[in-house]
Amino acid sequence: MGLLIENGTVVTAEKTFPASVLVEGKTIRDVRAGIPRDGHTVVDATGLLILPGGIDAHTHLDMPFGGTTSADDFETGTRAAAIGGTTTIVDFAIQAKGTKMRTALDTWWKKAEGKACIDYGLHMIVTDLGTSGLEDMDDMVREGVASFKLFMAYPGVLMVDDATIFKALQQTAKNGALICMHAENGSVIDVIVQQALAAGKTAPIYHALTRPTVAEAEAVQRAIAMAEMAGAPVYIVHLSSEDALNQVREARDRGLPAFAETCPQYLLLSIEETMNHHSFEDAKWVFTPPLREKKNQPKLWDGLRHDHLQVVSTDHCPFCFADQKILGVNDFTKIPNGGPGIENRMQLIHHHGVNEGRISLNRFVEITSTAPARIFGLYPKKGAIAAGSDADLVLWDPHAEHVISAKTHAMRVDYSMFEGFRVRGNARQVYSRGELVVENGKYLSKAGRGRYLRRAARGGAWQ
Ligand code: URP
Numbered sequence: 001m002g003l004l005i006e007n008g009t010v011v012t013a014e015k016t017f018p019a020s021v022l023v024e025g026k027t028i029r030d031v032r033a034g035i036p037r038d039g040h041t042v043v044d045a046t047g048l049l050i051l052p053g054g055i056d057a058h059t060h061l062d063m064p065f066g067g068t069t070s071a072d073d074f075e076t077g078t079r080a081a082a083i084g085g086t087t088t089i090v091d092f093a094i095q096a097k098g099t100k101m102r103t104a105l106d107t108w109w110k111k112a113e114g115k116a117c118i119d120y121g122l123h124m125i126v127t128d129l130g131t132s133g134l135e136d137m138d139d140m141v142r143e144g145v146a147s148f149k150l151f152m153a154y155p156g157v158l159m160v161d162d163a164t165i166f167k168a169l170q171q172t173a174k175n176g177a178l179i180c181m182h183a184e185n186g187s188v189i190d191v192i193v194q195q196a197l198a199a200g201k202t203a204p205i206y207h208a209l210t211r212p213t214v215a216e217a218e219a220v221q222r223a224i225a226m227a228e229m230a231g232a233p234v235y236i237v238h239l240s241s242e243d244a245l246n247q248v249r250e251a252r253d254r255g256l257p258a259f260a261e262t263c264p265q266y267l268l269l270s271i272e273e274t275m276n277h278h279s280f281e282d283a284k285w286v287f288t289p290p291l292r293e294k295k296n297q298p299k300l301w302d303g304l305r306h307d308h309l310q311v312v313s314t315d316h317c318p319f320c321f322a323d324q325k326i327l328g329v330n331d332f333t334k335i336p337n338g339g340p341g342i343e344n345r346m347q348l349i350h351h352h353g354v355n356e357g358r359i360s361l362n363r364f365v366e367i368t369s370t371a372p373a374r375i376f377g378l379y380p381k382k383g384a385i386a387a388g389s390d391a392d393l394v395l396w397d398p399h400a401e402h403v404i405s406a407k408t409h410a411m412r413v414d415y416s417m418f419e420g421f422r423v424r425g426n427a428r429q430v431y432s433r434g435e436l437v438v439e440n441g442k443y444l445s446k447a448g449r450g451r452y453l454r455r456a457a458r459g460g461a462w463q
């Protein structure tokens with residue numbers, strides 16, 4: 001016998017309609033009005049929206065970075081994700097220089113083993129194409145790692161040169177995978193940073209003030225130009241500014257397969273309103289790219305509304321304020337870069353997007369679930385409410401009030417980037433492959449139930 005979710009309103013990227021959803025085992029079997037009860041276990045979803053589980057395509061769990069390791073591991077991070085209505089993440093394995101990508105893949109599989117609470121995929125961060133790097137990329141695609149991240153920033157750590165980027169793009173033009181680009185001109189930024197430090201500017205705010213939006217826009221433009229020359233698609237991660245967005249929009253207007261995501265922090269926080277403590281407190285918002293001036297926010301929302309931006313992910317990369325951010329107390333360049341957000345993405349985008357009239361409910365579903373599923377080779381297994389799809393479903397109460405706070409959140413980090421934000425709309429029940437894993441903010445299942453997702457390379461199928 002199955003599970004029959006009755007009386008709810010199904011919301012997909014395309015439409016909103018009253019229907020019952022029949023789940024058998026791990027899979028959705030039927031979606032329509034009037035499915036007979038036939039002895040199924042019935043769940044009453046009166047007053048609730050039925051959404052496809054959220055997909056966060058950009059997380060960093062248990063990641064060594066900035067002299068420390070991100071504070072959430074695969075257990076605490078994916079549990080927090082589930083509580084917030086996200087049922088799939090795509091995290092990043094990191095190839096260590098001079099080593100094979102397979103070693104990194106094995107390492108990240110081990111990090112997730114016995115811990116992941118929801119299903120997860122992996123991108124591979126490429127740091128070195130060396131002698132076997134291009135074949136390694138094909139090997140990764142065979143393992144379901146259908147996307148690679150390259151860095152145009154963080155010189156001496158993760159940054160690669162244009163030749164490496166171009167070769168990687170050419171390889172994906174052949175193997176059908178997708179290059180995700182951290183687009184900032186790292187060499188120029190490094191000069192500005194060194195000049196700031198020499199002038200005694202060591203406070204956290206200088207992290208933001210030494211990374212101009214033009215440095216982001218220039219790198220986005222260069223990344224897209226290299227992708228065009230290679231005949232490959234490109235996906236810009238954590239896009240933060242109007243200047244950068246203009247580059248993506250122009251490329252898409254020319255018909256190029258250029259895609260981009262932004263994150264809640266760039267849509268809702270700003271240098272003026274958030275990093276205004278004139279103290280080390282500002283380190284809570286040190287991530288890269290940094291917060292921007294508030295005037296960028298409406299442009300990013302416009303970009304989401306008009307599909308110049310396709311996805312909202314979190315770039316969840318938490319570091320505790322007390323014992324990790326503090327590493328940079330005398331020098332902003334030593335503050336571990338990253339912020340927490342995996343738990344609050346759906347609440348924040350629903351409230352500030354849908355409730356405040358910036359995007360429709362269907363667009364909310366598209367940018368938080370369906371579009372990342374399509375772009376990252378998970379659709380229609382994930383990101384859809386349709387017969388045959390995984391039964392990853394969120395019963396969403398659009399009227400539930402919630403105040404975001406580190407005092408109550410599940411993420412293993414001692415502060416919230418959105419402390420005190422009031423949101424209306426929250427996950428009431430969350431199903432992952434047919435199992436009820438969250439009810440009223442409580443995780444009900446065990447760690448280790450989440451499965452690795454072998455993602456399909458999209459090949460030439462980019463529109
Ligand atoms: O500050 C950030 N974004 N940390 C995570 C690494 C990255 O660049 O995505």
Ligand code: ZN
Binds near residue numbers: 182237238288
């Ligand atoms: Zn990045």
Ligand code: ZN
Binds near residue numbers: 059060317
């Ligand atoms: Zn990131």
